[in-house]
Structure formats: C-alpha cells, structure tokens
Amino acid sequence: MEAQPHHAVHYVNRVGWLRAAVLGANDGIVSTASLMTGIAASGASAQAILLSGIAALVAGAMSMAAGEYVSVSAQADTERADLAKEAKALRTQPHAEWAELRDIYVERGLTLALAGQVAEQLMAADALGAHARDELGISEVATARPVQAALA
Known part of the structure; x- marks a missing residue:
C-alpha cells in the first residue's frame, strides 16, 4: 500500500517571517512613539511631531x-557552508556518514537494527537531505530566507 501524502496545515513554516514582522513592528512602535513623545515634550508643533513620526517610521x-x-544572510551562508561540508563527507566517507545517521536514530529511540535500515533507506532516497534535517537541523521549513525576513 502506497503512503498517502501528509496534508495537515501547520504554522511553523511561517515562523521566519512572523518573527521578523513581530520584532519589526514592536521596535517600530516603541522607537517611533518614544521619539514623537520627546518631540512633543519640546513644545514642537503638531506638524513637526507628525513629520518626525513619519521620518522615524521610514528610517526604522x-x-x-x-x-x-x-543577519539572515549570515545564517544562510552558514547553512550553505555546513551543507557543502556534509556533501563532501558523504562523497568521501559514506559509511561513516551512514553510521552517524544511524546513531542519531538510536539516540531518538530506535533499535540499532531498525536505525541502520532507516539510515540506509533515507540515504538512498536523499542522503544530503537526511543529514541536513536530522544531523544539522536544517529543513525547508526552517531554512534562512533573507529577502523574506527583510520584507517582513
């Protein structure tokens, strides 16, 4: 029997841009409000207060x-470097990489025999993807996206 695709909707794939949006909104509100309060306390006109608020929003x-x-570009560069290192290790020492993946699954609770089978099958399907996900913690959901973070 063929496995059915998993269609559950989860929100973790939004965490990258959501984190940036919440941080940016919070920082923008606090810093702009603080600046406008300071300008207002100086006795400036309503027009000057509004103009300083707009300038602070744009600059912020x-x-x-x-x-x-x-910052997210630096994270993406690090991920790429780690993936290149892992790809080289898979080419030069595939058995050691298989054993490493097997041991990760043993630590997660599988028997040694089953962990070896899982490692073998996952590496046959996508060795770099398996190591990226299970050894390095890099997945499509959590991968660094600099432009998305900046836009958020």
Missing part, C-alpha cells in the same frame, strides 16, 4: 529591513 523600517537581511 529601512534599518530593520537591512538588519534582518544581513
């Missing part, structure tokens, strides 16, 4: 977007 949004892009 640009700063947060640039910061998110740079």
